[in-house]
Amino acid sequence: MDRFRMIFQYFQSNSESVMNGICGLLALASVKMYTSLDFSCPCLPQYNMAYGLGIMFVPPIILFLCGLILNRQSLVMLEEWRRPPGHRKKDLAVIRYMCSSIMQRAMVAPVVWIVVTLLDGKCLICAFSGSVDPQKFVGFANVSTEQVQQLLAKVPCKDDELMRNNTSRKAVSRYLRCWSQALGWSILLILIIAAFLARWLRPCFNQATLLQARHWSNYIDIEQKIFEETCCEHSRLFAHKCILHFFESMQKEIKLHSFSLPREGEGAEGGEGLLQVVTDQGQVNKLLKTWYYEKPPLDVS
Amino acid sequence: MDKFRMIFQFFQSNQESFMNGICGIMALASTQMYSAFDFNCPCLPHYNLAYGLGILLVPPFILFLLGFVLNNNISMLAEEWRRPQGQRGKDPAVLRYMFCSMAQRAMIAPAVWLSVTLLDGKCITCAFCTSVPVETLGNASHPRLSQGEVQRVLARIPCKEIYNGQQLIANEVAVRYLRCISQALGWCFVLLMTTLAFLVRSLRPCFSQAAFLKSRYWSHYIDIERKLFDETCTEHARSFAKVCIQQFFEGMSTDLVAARCHLPRKAPADAGEAAEKLLGITDQGTMNMALKSWHRCKPPLHLHPPAQPTGNGWAGEGQPPTHPSAPRKETAAYYSWV
Numbered sequence: 001m002d003r004f005r006m007i008f009q010y011f012q013s014n015s016e017s018v019m020n021g022i023c024g025l026l027a028l029a030s031v032k033m034y035t036s037l038d039f040s041c042p043c044l045p046q047y048n049m050a051y052g053l054g055i056m057f058v059p060p061i062i063l064f065l066c067g068l069i070l071n072r073q074s075l076v077m078l079e080e081w082r083r084p085p086g087h088r089k090k091d092l093a094v095i096r097y098m099c100s101s102i103m104q105r106a107m108v109a110p111v112v113w114i115v116v117t118l119l120d121g122k123c124l125i126c127a128f129s130g131s132v133d134p135q136k137f138v139g140f141a142n143v144s145t146e147q148v149q150q151l152l153a154k155v156p157c158k159d160d161e162l163m164r165n166n167t168s169r170k171a172v173s174r175y176l177r178c179w180s181q182a183l184g185w186s187i188l189l190i191l192i193i194a195a196f197l198a199r200w201l202r203p204c205f206n207q208a209t210l211l212q213a214r215h216w217s218n219y220i221d222i223e224q225k226i227f228e229e230t231c232c233e234h235s236r237l238f239a240h241k242c243i244l245h246f247f248e249s250m251q252k253e254i255k256l257h258s259f260s261l262p263r264e265g266e267g268a269e270g271g272e273g274l275l276q277v278v279t280d281q282g283q284v285n286k287l288l289k290t291w292y293y294e295k296p297p298l299d300v301s
Numbered sequence: 302m303d304k305f306r307m308i309f310q311f312f313q314s315n316q317e318s319f320m321n322g323i324c325g326i327m328a329l330a331s332t333q334m335y336s337a338f339d340f341n342c343p344c345l346p347h348y349n350l351a352y353g354l355g356i357l358l359v360p361p362f363i364l365f366l367l368g369f370v371l372n373n374n375i376s377m378l379a380e381e382w383r384r385p386q387g388q389r390g391k392d393p394a395v396l397r398y399m400f401c402s403m404a405q406r407a408m409i410a411p412a413v414w415l416s417v418t419l420l421d422g423k424c425i426t427c428a429f430c431t432s433v434p435v436e437t438l439g440n441a442s443h444p445r446l447s448q449g450e451v452q453r454v455l456a457r458i459p460c461k462e463i464y465n466g467q468q469l470i471a472n473e474v475a476v477r478y479l480r481c482i483s484q485a486l487g488w489c490f491v492l493l494m495t496t497l498a499f500l501v502r503s504l505r506p507c508f509s510q511a512a513f514l515k516s517r518y519w520s521h522y523i524d525i526e527r528k529l530f531d532e533t534c535t536e537h538a539r540s541f542a543k544v545c546i547q548q549f550f551e552g553m554s555t556d557l558v559a560a561r562c563h564l565p566r567k568a569p570a571d572a573g574e575a576a577e578k579l580l581g582i583t584d585q586g587t588m589n590m591a592l593k594s595w596h597r598c599k600p601p602l603h604l605h606p607p608a609q610p611t612g613n614g615w616a617g618e619g620q621p622p623t624h625p626s627a628p629r630k631e632t633a634a635y636y637s638w639v
Contacts, residue, residue, distance in 0.1 A: 037420070042481035043474070044438070051481050058488045065495040069502055078506040142366055160473060231518055232525075239526035275540045281602035286542075291530065292380075294387035 014071065015221050019105055022070050026109035034116050041126035041156040045149050046155070052127025056117050060110030069107030073217075074102050076224055088180050094220070097213035111191060118184030121177035122156070129155040132172055139168025241300040249296070250287050254278065320406055323371055327410035331364055335417050342427035342459040346452045349459075353428025357418055361411030368407025374399060374524065381523055395523070398516035405501075412494050419487030423459070423481035429479060430458040438478060439470030541604065547580070549600045553591050556583025 042051055068074050077098040080090070117123045134148045142149060152158050155172045163169045202207035202210065278284055343352055369375055378399045381391070418424050431452050433439075448453070454466035458475050466472075505513060558581070582588050602625075 001421060029605055040422075040480050040484070042477050044478065044481075047478075047481055051485070054485060057494055062488075062492050062495045065499045069495070069499050075502065075506065077502055079510060082507050082510070107594060145431070157473070157477070161471070220581045232521060235518060235522040236525050236529070239522060239529050242526065243530055247533070255610075275544070278537065279541075279604035279606075284537075284602075290536075295383050295384065297388040 023105045027112045030109045030113040043154045043157040045153045056123045063109040094216045124180035124296040125176045126156045137168045244295045324406045328413045331410045331414040344460040346456045353424045357424045364410040382613035422483040426479040431455045550580040
């Protein structure tokens with residue numbers, strides 16, 4: 001009974017803490033990816049916007065999909081959603097609960113990426129350097145329209161020969177970075193307030209339904225795991241029996257063909273009886289060859 | 302019971318988590334390989350493309366094959382595929398399942414190499430530097446050079462130290478442009494792979510879930526059956542060897558007894574465990590002879606039936622009649638686990 005409880009607790013706590021762990025790992029991985037990424041803005045008029053916004057939005061999509069793929073519960077939820085009703089009705093509240101918990105966990109890493117990107121500022125500077133109003137900055141105010149686009153596009157590249165000692169470049173850069181960081185902090189604040197409210201206000205609505213949904217979603221998860229373990233145990237026993245049957249049939253065959261055997265081995269169990277029957281190299285080779293050429297049928301009745 | 306649970310958990314989790322572990326290690330190894338590799342663009346017009354594309358495409362192919370080689374289940378798949386039908390039908394769905402799961406795992410390290418290479422940018426810069434659009438990026442008013450000259454100049458873009466085309470097109474501009482394209486390709490590739498993986502994983506429960514469960518069960522079964530068979534054969538080989546060696550020593554000691562008649566006789570009643578273990582060899586000379594005989598003339602792979610009570614010529618004097626049953630007693634104790 002104790003062992004049963006221990007197993008049950010292990011399974012219940014395990015899947016949630018494993019999912020939280022994966023969620024945290026992905027968030028850390030997204031920060032590491034960002035720092036190891038060699039951000040190099042193309043500094044060309046049309047390419048800047050595409051590159052900057054691409055770096056800001058494509059990796060979050062990838063991280064979101066990874067979060068869904070690595071989460072075992074998403075498979076469980078899909079199976080529960082698509083299975084035929086059979087003898088067991090489907091409860092949509094449970095499926096909704098599972099879906100929302102999976103989505104919440106999968107959204108953590110993309111949000112971390114976007115916030116880190118905004119707080120760092122390079123992406124926004126690259127994407128929007130061509131969209132600032134040149135009149136606001138002394139160095140770009142009196143330049144012709146085509147030239148100004150080219151110059152503004154080069155602002156993110158500090159080492160470019162045109163921009164090396166340009167003070168207006170630093171002004172534009174600071175301006176854009178300020179906007180980027182403000183946006184980053186605002187998003188972070190809004191998300192944390194939303195999470196806080198969601199967690200606090202949850203018990204005010206449908207607490208009983210929530211408890212039920214959570215219980216049954218854990219149940220479905222545990223049931224799936226136990227089914228897989230039982231199948232493995234069964235296939236092990238099946239294999240054991242199948243091999244024993246095979247050895248017994250080999251014993252009978254060898255006994256039929258060779259006469260110099262002691263009679264006392266008749267009722268012996270599997271391997272012990274086998275040693276009295278398979279006693280030389282030729283017989284061992286025959287046994288191995290038969291195992292390959294004629295595997296026994298999958299029938300242990 | 303506890304041991305049983307531990308063993309079947311070992312069997313279940315071992316194969317899959319072992320394979321996932323190898324997969325992860327290979328992915329890490331491919332990033333390490335890339336960072337340790339000293340990329341050296343030749344900076345010559347036609348060699349650049351060959352070198353760059355070679356570095357981009359050949360290592361992934363090697364990693365893919367390595368992924369198959371390191372996977373233990375490949376021999377299981379090959380065996381199941383090639384075995385004669387015998388009394389057990391072959392299920393192509395099981396073979397397909399095994400092949401797919403192996404291929405999926407083997408594709409991870411090459412995909413990691415390709416992503417890292419594209420995101421880094423050196424390969425694409427080297428391979429495509431001669432295709433940079435000079436008209437849009439460079440100096441249009443530069444005095445006309447022949448096509449070949451232009452190609453040669455552009456080919457030196459990756460090698461900053463020898464680049465002499467600063468008036469034609471600035472080195473940083475070209476490198477930034479190529480790197481931007483390379484990173485865009487890299488991110489698109491990663492997005493594509495992740496989307497494919499997501500679709501494969503999430504669409505499966507919508508189609509043929511029952512067939513999938515069946516294939517997965519039988520592929521695990523084949524693996525477990527093979528392992529159990531190997532274990533049983535090992536147990537048999539062990540007992541076979543034990544009896545063979547005991548019979549060898551018995552043969553040696555009876556030979557010695559026949560050859561030297563002055564050996565002190567031990568009464569069967571006093572024999573005991575220690576004397577049995579000594580197998581009738583009690584001095585240095587005898588031991589040396591036994592060792593030499595083991596090396597020069599190994600016994601045949603043929604276990605004698607236990608010695609008949611009527612005996613042959615040499616089984617005479619000092620042989621306790623309980624001796625022949627001793628090997629069987631030991632093997633009986635040995636087989637209780639299977």
